[in-house]
Amino acid sequence: MQTVSTAKSHGGVQGVYRHSSQVTGSTMTFAVFVPPQAARGPVPVLWYLSGLTCTHANVMEKGEYRAAAAERGVIIVAPDTSPRGAHVADEPDNWQFGSGAGFYLDATQDPYAPHYRMYSYIVEELTALIAAEFPADMSRQGIFGHSMGGHGALTFALKHPDRFKSCSAFAPIVQPSTADWSRPALEKYLGKDEAAWRSYDAVALIEDGKRFPEFLVDQGAADPFLKTGLRPELLVAACQTAGIPVTLNMREGYDHSYFFISTFMASHIHWHAARLEKA
Structure with missing residues (x-):
């Protein structure tokens, strides 16, 4: 690891x-x-997964998470959103696919399968690196994210409820298998068989029996992607049917940007910290 x-x-x-x-x-x-509390010993870990077109830097520079994380004594980990490099297959003119749009899955279709493995990268490799190199209490982990990253956070939590003790999201893509901006990416990464998409779809995972203790979702009511890409009501309906508590906060006047995310970032960190402290 290079600093x-x-x-x-x-x-x-x-x-x-x-x-x-x-x-x-x-x-x-x-x-x-x-956070400063880590000088006295390992502290909880909160993973933040970013959205389409983003890198690790977007939330680091615009998310305004450090004050709350320092107050509550929580490590914040912000991975990149995809592999990068001249040797990595890409569609440079398509912001919804390729570089910056890994969708937190393991691709099975060429030429993407060798590199687009963000699911395994985060669950296995980066997790091991964080555990080895940082003062992290890996028995107390939470996860949250924005848009494509909110999709990732929900699916990671549903598939690993033994690992993640809390999960929230800002404007998540809750059913990417039917959303207009994610269906094409799933087909390219995973193939035409839509059954293979279900393990990367929060609503489908819940329908197929996956469970998590509770979810928190904040959604801007003025988000231009609300009706065709995000559709939080689908997650609420799936959770209600499955008996999963979910809090959906519709924030009037807020859009899809980091102005929205940074406004409610501290409340999410405090929400996670309260649950990680009890874990």
């Missing part, structure tokens, strides 16, 4: 790191904020 940069913030350390990934076959960059 790209570190800076003191709110008594803790905001770092950016790089390593050669065996899982994605590429160099991966990620950000980690370590």
Whole structure:
């Protein structure tokens, strides 16, 4: 692991790191904020998964999470959203696919399968790296994310309820197998058999029997993607049928941007911290 940069913030350390990934076959960059409480011993870990077109830097620079994370003593890990490099298959003119749009899955179709393995990268390789290199209490992990990253957070939590103790999302794509901006990506990454898509679809996972203790979702009511891409009501309906408690906060006047995310970031971190403290 190479340290790209570190800076003191709110008594803790905001770092950016790089390593050669065996899982994605590429160099991966990620950000980690370590709060001051970690000087006394391991602290809980909260994973943040970013959305389409983003890198680790978007939330680090615009998410405004450090004050709350330092107050509650929580490490924040922000992975990249896809493999990158000249050797990685891409569609440079398509912001909904390829570089910056890994959808937190393991691709099975060529030419994407060798590199687009963000699911295994986060669950296995980056998790092991965080456990080895940072003062992280891996028995207390939560996960949240935005848009495509909200989709990722929901699916990771549903598939690993023994690992993640809390899960929330900002404007998540709750049913990517039917959403206009994600169906094409799932077909290219996973093939035409839509049954293979279900393990990366939160609503489908719930329909197929996966469970999680509770979810928190914040959604901007003025989000231009609300009706065709996000559709949080589908998650609410699936959770109600399955008996999963879900809180959906519709935020009037807010859009899909980091102005929205940063407004409610602290409340999400406090929500996660309360649950991780009890874990």
